[in-house]
Amino acid sequence: MTFPDGTIAYDADGVVLAGDMTEDQVKACLAAGAKSWLYLNEECNKACPKAAVEAASVPFEMVPLMTPASLTNECVDKLVAYVDSAPKPAVIQCSTATRASIPYILHKAKTDKLPAASAMALAASMTPPLKFLEKPPLASAVKRALTHANRKPVIFRQLFDTSGSSTYTYLIADGPGGEAVLIDPVLEMVDRDLKLIDELGVKLKYAVNTHCHADHVTGSGAIKAARPEVRSIIAAASGAQADIKIGHGDRIEFGSMFLEVRATPGHTDGCLSYVCDDMVFTGDAVLIRGCGRTDFQQGSADRLYESVHTQIFSLPNDTIIYPAHDYKGHRCSTVGEEKALNPRLGSGKTKDEFVEIMANLNLPYPKKIDEALPKNMVCGIQEGMPTPA
């Protein structure tokens, strides 16, 4: 499309980004073939071309996007959906083609699966750079909106063991109807977990253990008895039995998602942490403001310190930490928070200081240790349960 003067800023991907136009310019634009029109000002704006656009039988839609605060998640979804479905060429108009560049970049990020940082870089590399970048408050609202626009419809649930072990079980699914994993299921809570999985309509693929637990029996065996298609997973280094034994660097794939496996020994030899997008499931390696004990089951404070510093604290600071337990009512933390505030491992604690702290915890043994360890060494498969196929 060509237009009479410099009012039109861009013509990219069938989307024309425009500022205020005179009546003649609107007419020229329609005559040049505009097939849809999105207006980001209010109808009362004296330059609003609604009447002329509709008179030309071109669909006209208004989504007032006047300030950074109006770029809510709902607004972002609306803008992305509009650009997706609008007949092209589509004109997106505001007063100066500044806000008009926002739906374009949001949609581009979503369709090209660009992370927020890459989409911002793309906006800056265009000729001329997209104009929202000139306004810092708008640019930071767009950056946040890009993260929202690009999110996958992941299903994520943090479930708590109410039977006594304070264990968190995590359900992650690749969207409704998608494949799912269940991290650290607890035997007593299996009925609840399977009911939820059915209610959400997701397909459980793997029962994944972060390690051979000492305080509760894994639900892996009972899940497999109820759903023979599910495969249990544990670290090869744990020495425990499971359908699939994994190690550092492996990927557990489900749908279009995966868990990246990181070995984090120290609480036990076979402790694994799982990274998924901006989350890390740390098992008992890192707890919120704490960590797993190192006084039994091959525990080693030396190894745990190394594991946490190399495998967890090396993740971006805003990575969300989801631990296997919490005893104080916390649910999650972040890498940055634990680096700064974890009294055992963070705030500049040296390995020697950590070893000293761990040697003096004097915790009583978990109540169920004698029952849990032998059962978890066979991944929760118990007498009377059907054996795995």
Ligand SMILES: N[C@@H](CCC(=O)N[C@@H](CSS)C(=O)NCC(=O)O)C(=O)O
């Ligand atoms: N009281 C609980 C067990 C508490 C406990 O020892 N938790 C372990 C993780 S499960 S082996 C741990 O590492 N705790 C660290 C801490 O600082 O509390 C029970 O009897 O089950």
